[in-house]
Amino acid sequence: MKSSFSFADRSAVADRRTLRVTPQRRAVLRALEELGCAQDVEAIHARARSFLPRIGRVTVYRTLGLLQAQGLVEALHLGDGRTRYELARHHHHHMVCLRCGTLEALEACAIEPLEALARSRGFRITAHRVELFGYCAGCQG
Ligand SMILES: [Zn+2]
Ligand SMILES: [Zn+2]
Ligand SMILES: [Zn+2]
Numbered sequence: 001m002k003s004s005f006s007f008a009d010r011s012a013v014a015d016r017r018t019l020r021v022t023p024q025r026r027a028v029l030r031a032l033e034e035l036g037c038a039q040d041v042e043a044i045h046a047r048a049r050s051f052l053p054r055i056g057r058v059t060v061y062r063t064l065g066l067l068q069a070q071g072l073v074e075a076l077h078l079g080d081g082r083t084r085y086e087l088a089r090h091h092h093h094h095m096v097c098l099r100c101g102t103l104e105a106l107e108a109c110a111i112e113p114l115e116a117l118a119r120s121r122g123f124r125i126t127a128h129r130v131e132l133f134g135y136c137a138g139c140q141g
Contacts, residue, residue, distance in 0.1 A: 037086050038076050039085055071088055078131060109130075
C-alpha cells in the first residue's frame with residue numbers, strides 16, 4: 001500500500017499534540033495500515049513483530065487502546081466475542097460471511113436519514129455502527 005506515509009504523518013501530528021512518538025505506536029499503526037479491515041489482536045501483534053520483533057502482545061493491546069482513545073483506531077464487535085481493530089481512516093461499513101468468516105468493506109453509508117430523524121428529536125449522535133451478516137457468493141447453496 002502506498003498510503004502508509006499519510007498515516008505516519010497523521011500519527012506524528014497526534015503524537016505531538018498528546019503523546020510521545022514511540023516505536024510501539026508506529027509498529028501498531030503500520031501493522032493496521034498493511035492488514036486492512038477488522039483485525040484481531042493476534043494478527044496485529046504478528047504483523048507488528050515484523051517491524052519491532054520484541055513488541056509484546058500486552059503492549060500491542062495497550063497501544064490499540066491509546067490509539068482508540070485518540071480516535072485513530074476503531075474497535076469492532078462482530079458478535080463472536082473477539083474485538084477487532086482497524087484504522088479510523090474513513091467512514092465505512094462491512095459485510096461478514098457467517099460461514100467462512102470473510103469480511104468485506106462497504107464504502108457506502110445509508111444511515112443519514114436515520115441520523116436526521118434522531119437529530120430532529122434532539123438526540124446528539126456521536127457514532128453509528130452497521131454491519132451486514134449473511135453468506136458470501138462462494139458460501140451460498
Ligand atoms: Zn473496515
Ligand atoms: Zn463465505
Ligand atoms: Zn455509516
